[in-house]
Amino acid sequence: MATVIIRPDTGGASTGFDDDVTTQAGIDKISDNSDSTSITQVGVTAQFQVRMENSSDYSGATINSVQIFVRGVPGRAGSAAVEVKILDSSSNVLQTTDLSFEEGTETLNGVTLTSNLTPSVVDDMHLFVNPDTAGITIYDCWIVVDYTAAATPFISKISGIVIGSINRISSLGKGSMAKIIAVANYFDRSAVAKSISTGTSEAVYISDSNGSYRVDHNDAFSVSFWIKVGWNVSVNATCHMFSSADVGATGANADVFRVWYYEPHNRIYAEWRSGSSEKKHNFWFFHSNSSNNNNSSVAFAAAGLGTTFWNSSNRGNANSDGYTLITVTRGTTNSAASSNLNLYWNDATCGVGFYASGGGSGTPNMGNSTDKQIAIGSNSWTFADCGNNDETKYNGVTVWDKKLTSSEVTELYNSGTPMDVSTHSAYANCTGWWDFEDSDGKNKISGGPDFDNINGDSNIGPI
């Protein structure tokens, strides 16, 4: 609870005093909290009414009580009686109090008023003072307002709040808040979690690209996604992150483009292939801070994993939500050489892959006449290789019909915050964008296919 003093502000009817309280000079004498100024009764009949000031202190508050105070000294009779009334804006009497002043200056107060009080009533409160015929000098009069501040005051400014600070406001959950905020300012707070179970019934995938993403072996292409690793050190297996194959594919040779992680050797691979002997690939490993193997220290620094392999307990360079942006860019050459194929960890290049001139064998000939089925978090033929331990989450998946430059990857990384890709400088080349902010895997690029299958325990939820 708190209190605030309100004093006379505007004069009303006045008679029988040496100063007219309808004037500012008169009002000042009874509102200045000083015994050196006063108004003195000079007529047998005397009274005045004043409007009290208001205060923003109790705005929106619960008014607990008001109490009047009058400070004065009786005249030659040695005592005086004063009737004091509190009035509302319509001059309805809220309370009447009789104060009895004895010899000497004293401050008397009325009975506490507690009923029918609201901020608006207090804002327009009047005081009526009617002394008896004995005579009195009044130094000051005022009202003390006792109030309890509003439980939910208006918030004009919030500082020091970071993502994750607020999980819930009353019944409004974090997911709902994120969607509200996203309306005003793009704010990506949902992701898709790929269950660790395998097969179509647990997969996250586009079942049929319907004319899109028939990427050939020599088409410029980039794929990028935010990933929050869920597997642990015991996975000891392959974990596919992005995989595209012909619709109906049953094996890895069905015109596949894929990005996967091989945990036993701590490597990320990128590959395209049309047969077991027609494939191009390269890989980067992250635990060797060495100038050997085409200067593996570059990938070592980019990932920030140290000598421990990538897993849910060692996510390396990741944003505050534990996500890393993985981007693979490919040019128009049918080669996995570093001049044509690059990997970025966040906004950092991973340098030259293990095969400086590109790995693989033969000459992939993928063709672009067949629609694709595209999976996140598993391969795209048996929908296996999903990791272990906990769901791996993906967000902000994008595909592009160009080889993104280093600066464009930096722009996409956006200092670690999934961006509104529609504002990216190369947006015209973005052919697919899935941010999983809706309840489904909707493609934000008009006309592009959605991730129409988010099956089993796979789900969209908070990042």
Added chain:
Amino acid sequence: MNYYIVTSEVFDTLTKENIAFMHKSMDGTQRLIGTTDEVTDRVRKFQSITSCSNYTFTNHSDWTGDGAGIEEWVLEEIIYIPGIDD
């Protein structure tokens, strides 16, 4: 290419430059390898890459932690780098 399961101790004695593939068992005591050498001191020898892969699926809990075995393309494609992958 010859595919074997060998103990880690035997693996340490092999010529690494001839090993194309190496995968540690879950408990770290054994290695599944593909090598151009003949290895006589072995736990198991496979007749083909297919039988090798099938064995890991049958005994996946010994070899992987994701409930599956090692696919053939992995045996073919994931090359072993001496000094980095030990």
